[in-house]
Amino acid sequence: MLSLLIFTPLIGSLVIALLPRENKDLLRRVALLFSLVPVALVAIMWARYDTAAEGMQFVERIPWIPAVGIQYFLGVDGISFPMLAVTALVTTLAILASFNIQERVKEFMALMLLLETGMLGVFVALDYFLFYIFWEVVLVPMYFIIGIWGGPRREYAAIKFFIYTLLGSVVMLVGILALYFQSGLGTFDMLAIAEQARLNPTAQYWIFLLLFFGFAVKVPIFPFHTWLPDAHVEAPTGGSMLLAGVLLKMGTYGFYRISYPTLPDAAKAFAIVMGVLGVINIIYGALVAMAQKDFKKMVAYSSISHMGFVLLGLAAMTPMSMAGGLFVMISHGLISPMMFFFAGTVIYERTHTRMLPEMSALFTKMPVAATLLAFAAFANLGLPGLSGFAGEFFTLTGAFEPLTSLVAVAVLGMVLTAAYHLMMMRQILMGDATAEAAGHAAAHAHGHGAAGHGALAAVRLPDLTLREAIVSAPLMVSIVLFGVAPSILLRIFNPSIQALLSRMGGL
Amino acid sequence: MQWQMILPEILLAAGGLAVVAAGVMGRRRETPAALAAATFVAALVALWPLRGITAEAWWGMLVVDSFALFFKALFALTGLLVVPLAHAYVERRGIHAGEFYALIVFAVLGMSMMASSRDLLMIYLGLELLSIGSYVLAGMLKDDDRSLEASLKYFLVGAMTSALLLFGLSLVYGISGSTHVEAIRRAVSAGDGWRGVAVAGMWFMLAGFGFKVAAVPFHMWAPDVYHGAPTPVAALLIAGSEAAAFSAILRVFTTGFGPLANYWQAVFAVLAVATMTYGNAAALVQTSAKRMMAYSAIAQAGYVLVGLAVGTPEGFGAMLYYLLAYLFMVVGTFAVIAWLSLARPEEMLDDFEGLGRSVPWVAAAVVIFMISFIGIPPTAGFLGKFYLIRAAVSADMVWLAVVMVVNSAISAGYYYSIVRRMYLTDRSATVAALPPGTSLVVGLAAAATVLLMLFPQPIIEWLGSAQQVVALLR
Numbered sequence: 001m002l003s004l005l006i007f008t009p010l011i012g013s014l015v016i017a018l019l020p021r022e023n024k025d026l027l028r029r030v031a032l033l034f035s036l037v038p039v040a041l042v043a044i045m046w047a048r049y050d051t052a053a054e055g056m057q058f059v060e061r062i063p064w065i066p067a068v069g070i071q072y073f074l075g076v077d078g079i080s081f082p083m084l085a086v087t088a089l090v091t092t093l094a095i096l097a098s099f100n101i102q103e104r105v106k107e108f109m110a111l112m113l114l115l116e117t118g119m120l121g122v123f124v125a126l127d128y129f130l131f132y133i134f135w136e137v138v139l140v141p142m143y144f145i146i147g148i149w150g151g152p153r154r155e156y157a158a159i160k161f162f163i164y165t166l167l168g169s170v171v172m173l174v175g176i177l178a179l180y181f182q183s184g185l186g187t188f189d190m191l192a193i194a195e196q197a198r199l200n201p202t203a204q205y206w207i208f209l210l211l212f213f214g215f216a217v218k219v220p221i222f223p224f225h226t227w228l229p230d231a232h233v234e235a236p237t238g239g240s241m242l243l244a245g246v247l248l249k250m251g252t253y254g255f256y257r258i259s260y261p262t263l264p265d266a267a268k269a270f271a272i273v274m275g276v277l278g279v280i281n282i283i284y285g286a287l288v289a290m291a292q293k294d295f296k297k298m299v300a301y302s303s304i305s306h307m308g309f310v311l312l313g314l315a316a317m318t319p320m321s322m323a324g325g326l327f328v329m330i331s332h333g334l335i336s337p338m339m340f341f342f343a344g345t346v347i348y349e350r351t352h353t354r355m356l357p358e359m360s361a362l363f364t365k366m367p368v369a370a371t372l373l374a375f376a377a378f379a380n381l382g383l384p385g386l387s388g389f390a391g392e393f394f395t396l397t398g399a400f401e402p403l404t405s406l407v408a409v410a411v412l413g414m415v416l417t418a419a420y421h422l423m424m425m426r427q428i429l430m431g432d433a434t435a436e437a438a439g440h441a442a443a444h445a446h447g448h449g450a451a452g453h454g455a456l457a458a459v460r461l462p463d464l465t466l467r468e469a470i471v472s473a474p475l476m477v478s479i480v481l482f483g484v485a486p487s488i489l490l491r492i493f494n495p496s497i498q499a500l501l502s503r504m505g506g507l
Numbered sequence: 508m509q510w511q512m513i514l515p516e517i518l519l520a521a522g523g524l525a526v527v528a529a530g531v532m533g534r535r536r537e538t539p540a541a542l543a544a545a546t547f548v549a550a551l552v553a554l555w556p557l558r559g560i561t562a563e564a565w566w567g568m569l570v571v572d573s574f575a576l577f578f579k580a581l582f583a584l585t586g587l588l589v590v591p592l593a594h595a596y597v598e599r600r601g602i603h604a605g606e607f608y609a610l611i612v613f614a615v616l617g618m619s620m621m622a623s624s625r626d627l628l629m630i631y632l633g634l635e636l637l638s639i640g641s642y643v644l645a646g647m648l649k650d651d652d653r654s655l656e657a658s659l660k661y662f663l664v665g666a667m668t669s670a671l672l673l674f675g676l677s678l679v680y681g682i683s684g685s686t687h688v689e690a691i692r693r694a695v696s697a698g699d700g701w702r703g704v705a706v707a708g709m710w711f712m713l714a715g716f717g718f719k720v721a722a723v724p725f726h727m728w729a730p731d732v733y734h735g736a737p738t739p740v741a742a743l744l745i746a747g748s749e750a751a752a753f754s755a756i757l758r759v760f761t762t763g764f765g766p767l768a769n770y771w772q773a774v775f776a777v778l779a780v781a782t783m784t785y786g787n788a789a790a791l792v793q794t795s796a797k798r799m800m801a802y803s804a805i806a807q808a809g810y811v812l813v814g815l816a817v818g819t820p821e822g823f824g825a826m827l828y829y830l831l832a833y834l835f836m837v838v839g840t841f842a843v844i845a846w847l848s849l850a851r852p853e854e855m856l857d858d859f860e861g862l863g864r865s866v867p868w869v870a871a872a873v874v875i876f877m878i879s880f881i882g883i884p885p886t887a888g889f890l891g892k893f894y895l896i897r898a899a900v901s902a903d904m905v906w907l908a909v910v911m912v913v914n915s916a917i918s919a920g921y922y923y924s925i926v927r928r929m930y931l932t933d934r935s936a937t938v939a940a941l942p943p944g945t946s947l948v949v950g951l952a953a954a955a956t957v958l959l960m961l962f963p964q965p966i967i968e969w970l971g972s973a974q975q976v977v978a979l980l981r
């Protein structure tokens with residue numbers, strides 16, 4: 001089941017490589033079809049998923065390189081399964097959102113599917129070697145997606161993304177090997193090492209730091225974040241959606257899956273550092289986002305800010321804060337693709353600008369699209385009733401007891417987040433389109449009396465298309481659903497979080 | 508029985524002579540290439556019955572074991588891949604096919620002798636056979652100044668290398684009274700007052716071999732030679748000649764100088780760090796494709812040296828795997844460079860521009876080679892680096908592992924400059940029609956690069972026995 005899930009996109013990518021490049025519609029449809037298979041499989045798995053069990057489900061295990069103790073070992077639990085679902089969903093929507101790409105459609109679609117295999121693989125791999133392979137496989141297609149279809153500074157952004165994350169992951173590889181030898185078990189099995197390895201605290205600290213470097217670049221944790229604004233801003237919309245929606249979560253997932261269960265002593269020792277870094281991410285991200293004039297850059301920094309909540313949740317190490325961190329990962333995985341979709345495609349294609357000061361009065365110019373954008377912005381700023389609020393609420397409540405002062409600062413971050421979203425909405429959604437148009441018309445058609453008449457029609461922009469509505473709808477439904485009924489996710493998280501915390505020594 | 512042990516070498520020597528004869532007498536221009544390829548196939552077939560055998564003949568002048576077998580197969584494979592790689596290039600540049608292919612066969616024979624002897628004299632003879640062939644091969648483009656410079660420079664440096672080796676060898680012979688590595692080991696480990704002489708001799712030999720693998724600071728010839736030599740020859744030198752030097756280093760240092768490991772392990776660690784760092788830094792600023800690959804070859808030699816610095820059987824096994832993986836990446840990349848040079852003989856990096864659109868499958872193969880050079884999965888280069896890092900970490904040399912991975916990340920800068928040119932620019936360089944030989948080599952090399960990573964188990968098992976042959980005897 002899981003093998004089928006992760007390799008269907010790879011097969012799709014090979015099929016696309018064999019199709020003629022002229023027939024763009026066919027290429028797009030085939031890509032969409034292949035990306036829908038994982039969605040369907042995730043839905044089936046969701047139905048069969050046993051929320052009472054705390055261990056791995058849908059396990060597949062075959063020896064691969066027995067000489068070194070490497071296996072092909074897949075499985076999901078409450079920590080990885082929701083991320084798997086988000087990945088499958090967001091990839092499909094990102095492919096659908098990229099239907100407007102006209103150049104080199106064949107390569108684009110093949111790379112998106114290849115990327116999906118890498119991302120899905122990261123969340124199901126339970127062998128360090130396999131995990132690392134999928135982790136790295138993600139890099140190559142993303143480099144091309146940014147580098148070929150990106151904005152004006154795409155080459156710079158692509159190689160910066162590539163080298164930064166490569167540096168992070170190769171250091172992580174050294175950490176993995178150190179773990180392998182320190183454990184003395186002769187296996188790369190993540191679960192076996194987590195359960196059986198008795199590592200002394202000093203070894204744990206060093207390994208934690210090596211792994212931390214790899215994860216921190218990916219999350220990204222301040223001060224390793226500088227690749228992110230470039231990559232997110234220059235990437236085409238489909239790429240930004242996956243970067244923000246899925247790739248960042250690979251970093252925090254690494255903490256949940258590897259660092260915490262395997263290196264509990266180090267995790268406890270570094271908790272305060274993680275918490276402080278998390279709060280820095282929250283405040284710094286929000287302040288820089290507030291200063292941005294470029295819409296996409298604002299969303300990029302808001303991602304840094306939101307990932308800070310996950311770190312804070314990890315640092316507090318209470319059942320509620322850990323579940324809250326996972327909740328933020330899922331919720332941000334749904335909201336940020338929607339934000340990027342609007343900033344990079346829906347709004348941009350109509351106004352031909354991403355600069356906030358150059359946009360105004362979208363509520364009158366394109367009412368439906370503007371309403372949806374407002375919905376996404378409210379979800380992102382943490383409006384109660386939507387998933388963004390639920391995640392942050394659980395995180396902060398859970399973290400309040402152990403890390404009271406950090407939570408107090410983080411709450412300030414929520415205020416800042418609300419502030420820059422509201423400022424953004426006031427700038428681009430509100431305003432008087434008629435007056436503005438009249439002003440323009442008066443300036444242009446000096447002396448022609450009838451300028452005011454029909455100005456409203458002139459400033460009307462084409463509203464949301466059906467395809468754009470189909471991209472937004474699943475995200476909006478999930479955001480509302482998880483916002484009003486967070487127990488759907490918590491039910492899946494909790495057994496795994498409980499197991500994780502009890503293994504770490506019962507907090 | 509003894510003749511069967513040396514059958515692969517006999518076949519190579521006979522094949523080489525046949526190629527010479529075909530070059531002089533044959534009317535068809537394809538004959539020498541076909542004969543050379545047939546010779547390599549015959550040598551590979553002759554290696555087959557020797558598997559699993561461990562034997563010594565003629566007082567250690569010739570040995571057959573899994574280590575020798577591995578390297579001999581690697582060298583024959585290198586030759587076999589270089590022939591189709593070179594075919595169109597040789598035609599276009601007007602190189603005499605008979606001499607060219609014959610010298611390649613003889614060079615491979617020299618490499619085989621180096622890998623399958625435990626006697627320093629024999630190793631030296633093999634090295635000379637390889638070197639003299641290589642000097643001539645490097646200068647085969649007779650009306651190209653750069654090729655002539657490469658030949659002369661390689662010859663002068665090579666002569667000095669030989670002198671260093673021989674001087675070291677004579678010192679070692681002075682205290683051991685034998686050129687057999689086992690006898691040397693006994694003499695060295697007896698450790699009476701002459702140990703200092705042995706160490707001095709060892710360091711001279713280390714410098715000599717250091718030149719052959721282009722380790723910094725013995726590398727200054729390498730960029731000019733690899734850049735100036737005909738492209739197929741550069742591939743042969745980088746993939747084959749370096750591997751041959753590593754095979755000799757492993758034989759001599761692990762057995763003969765095993766008791767002196769404390770004197771050379773740290774030296775190899777320093778060489779490894781200097782070599783990979785310098786190679787990567789210098790490659791970043793190149794504009795010529797071949798020159799960049801020359802510096803990349805220096806950097807890659809630095810990675811392989813890590814295995815020697817580690818000094819464990821795992822480290823040596825990792826070196827062997829890496830050299831095999833490296834063979835396919837180098838041959839594949841140079842096949843593409845040689846093909847591009849048919850249209851644009853300057854061989855600049857810009858020749859790769861627009862390859863992603865003009866010949867997509869070759870560009871995709873080049874991406875595989877490049878990510879393999881960097882060490883990104885799913886490629887053999889990744890698994891090779893993984894093994895080297897694993898060996899370093901298991902020997903408590905985490906610092907060396909970190910230096911190595913940071914270097915890999917830096918190397919992405921220049922390997923990706925090729926990828927960038929192929930896919931990210933709007934310009935397109937003109938390309939010649941793809942010769943069948945190039946297609947064959949590129950396709951095989953790309954497939955091997957991926958398959959060696961996905962299904963490494965048979966090779967790993969083979970290396971498991973090969974690495975025991977050269978296990979460090981202190």
